[in-house]
Amino acid sequence: MNNVINVGMADLKTARTPDILMTAGLGSCIGVCLHDPVQKVGGMAHVMLPTTNGNSVGNPAKYADQAVGLLIEEILKLGASKSRLRAKMAGGSQMFTFPGKPPVLRIGDRNAETVESELKRFGIPLLVSDVGGGVGRTIHFNVTTGDLRVRTINHGEKVI
Template sequence: MKPLALPQPSPSEPDPPVITVGLGELAAAAAPARLVTYGLGSCVGLCLYDAVQRVGGLAHIFLPSGEKEREGQPALYANTGVERLVQAVVALGGERRRLQAKMVGGARLFAHSDTLNVGLRNVEAVQAELRRLEIPLAGREVGGSRGRSLLFDLSDGRIQITSGGREIGWL
């Protein structure tokens, strides 16, 4: 998959850091950092943002639920990863009451079987955790049959979404 086309800073500004979040991982940072994850098929990329503090986080969630976290993969499961992401953003100065969520992914990769629609189950599990934690969902680009990648800019909270190396939208 081609890398996302990152917006270029002006020549007088240093390049903001770009933090890559892999499968089952999460990261939190402050502006001007950008968080990126690639290859969201049935997985969900969950972004949380505090616009006042300009801090946020990204989790690359693989499955709806699991009994325990795997070492090095705190966001592997929605039932544990969403809360861990909230904790990471709050630890950087974000206020829980100001957090807004956006999510990308949850594609249906196996059209022949409704029971294997892990993408839909991931989306539903993330939404359930957000409701439980009382975090509003401000935007989403989910479902369908295509994989996606996302770039989350912590300067303004915007998310660039690409598929097959082409921009398909913003949240």
């Protein structure tokens, strides 16, 4: 029986096989997932914004520029090896457009860009991502296989 562990907004969790990490209803937020296929451990962070940007940090899992490093630290505690870590991510949508007003901040896109550059900075390969567009996503991350199941309402479900 695998446990499904819920990762809330601005939350960060790690798990061992055979557990599943999940987060529901990602809009402009990003679910970043790390996996060590040998140790069969994984972690997920529900990132909301790209950078702390001088804001008092509060909960570091909220920001892409803090969460990736923290997620690595946490997953290493479960015996993962940094050199084996690989990443997947999903989310980063633009859910609303106001007629005649281009979205200035593009939070979703910038979240994805920041996660990507953070992963690069730590030397962790991003195997695959499902980001952008205008759809909400619910994701389940299998820490045994590293499969990331992405469910949307109008574009079905896929495993990446």
